[in-house]
Amino acid sequence: MDPLVALFFAVSPTVREDSVIFIFIKPSLRREDLHIDLLTKLAFWGSTDFSSFVKSFNEQLSEPLSEHNALTLATKPVFVDRHSIVDAGNLRMCAQSGTFAICSNVIEDGRIKEISGIESTESFLTIAIPFEYKAKLRRELSDRNYTPDKMFADDRSREFPRFEKAKGSLQSISEIVDSNINRKGLYSKYGAHIALNGLFTVGEITEYARRFAYSRAEDRVWLWFARDRVNALQHRNNLVLTADIMKKSFPSLDLLADESFLYHDGYVPISNYYSNPNNIRSGQKIPVSKKARYIKMSVTMTSSRITIKTNLFNDAKLFFSSDQIKALYSDEFVVHQGRADLDIRVPLELSKGNFLIVLTYPSTQTRAFLAKSGIQYENIDSPAFKRTGLFSLDCNNKVTT
Structure with a gap:
């Protein structure tokens, strides 16, 4: 599997919200494997009676499965080895280097109750993708040729869709949590911690930082942007973006640039940990190996x-x-x-x-x-x-x- 394909689909939605990539480190089975055959046929079985399914399934086997062994297979999900699926005409599947996962079943008292999601039965890791960095990630993916017209090879006209409009402008919904002015020395300085109070791309935040800085009278402006007031009050922790803008030239200070923007590439909103405690919160997702x-x-x-x-x-x-x-x-x-x-x-x-x-x-x-x-x-x-x-x-x- 190609992890950048997963990242492509994680940043593709137009809604202003975070995404999550699920990582399963599991072996895959070939399409003709007995386990895959059983789960596939069970998905189309028209009854909830598991015993009757096992009887029907065994009619095709030279060595019939016991109901116990069939139950073991039916309640365990499986990943299909993509190289065992031959479909040269399916341009999308070939371009996306994808595979298929077949969910397991909840079976109680000989009755098929429901389908069980893979994430509920298998160990996995998750990577949170903050909305603020999705546009930046789209550009980086495009530079590596992970583009909509490649991923959807049968529709070359595709492009990344635009994100939906924000519920309000940055100027109207953001707030200054605290600020400081220093007019001593060679040049005047201004610093502020700003709560965004909404989801904006780092590009949108950068443009707002420029407008904000040039609306100030001070020579140098530092701005620390956090997603909301709670995070902004932490002072330089869990930041989305840091801006350092010098509006006048002071060659004697040997400044490298008039504008400096620090993109916090490791940034993951704290809210992710609390909103998704089962999926995103840190924890041991991969079992300790018996051969550790x-x-x-x-x-x-x-x-x-x-x-x-x-x-x-x-x-x-x-x-x-x-x-x-x-x-x-x-x-x-x-x-x-x-x-x-x-x-x-x-x-x-x-x-x-x-x-x-x-x-x-x-x-x-x-x-x-x-x-x-x-x-x-x-x-x-x-x-x-x-x-x-x-x-x-x-x-x-x-x-x-």
Whole structure:
């Protein structure tokens, strides 16, 4: 499967709302597999009597299925190997590199009750796509030739549809949560945190930032945009866009540009976590493998160094945290050939203390490490670790100096 095709469809809707991409890491079966054949025929069965279906289905088999085995297949969804589906005339399917998923069934007391969605029975990951960045993602996809006329190869006239109009203009519904003016020094400065109070693309927000800045009398304007008042009050956290606009030229300051816009590419609205607790909220979606490496870790400490010996894979990034013990140069250190060292400073008066060692989030790790550990650390495990809601692994330690 091509993940950029999924992203294409996630940014295609015209409504001003967020989207979600579901990621299933599952093997697929060929079209002629018995499991697929059973689910396909069951979908067109005209009765809720499961026993009669099994009897009819077994008439085509040289080795009939027991009702128990048939029930196991009927209640388990399956993905179809797209290479086993030959349909050269279906230009859309070929262009989209797609596959098919067949849902399972809820069967109780020998009766077929309902179809069960794949996301309700299978482990999955989700990626939230904020509306603010959909137009930007559309442009980037087009640059890579993921365009409507390619995805819908039988209709070359297609283009990305325009987003629906916003319910109000940015000027009318946004609000300044707080602001500051500084007229000291060589040039005057103005800063404000702004709540958008609506869904707008970063392009629309950028244009509004320019108009806002040039309506001010100050020479330099900083603007921090958040989706709503709650997020704006967090001051520089969960921001959609940051604007830095210099309206006058000051060569002596060696400014790189008159306008600077910081697009927060990792931005995901906090509201996503609360509105979709089952689908989007961070959590272990991929089960820990039965073949996961059992991680061992020993920690020794002197007044100037912490040394960890472990069988974690090479290049594992660890994070050190303590209210009592200070890391000298960096809180991060890396495992290499079964060892990781961190220079520290221990206060002379400290006799006992605690510290925390964290295997940092998968998003901060190298691809080489994730290839072995798994994208949610599903290939490593240990009683010494506590899996947090953000997929990090914590190891608490108590030390006596």
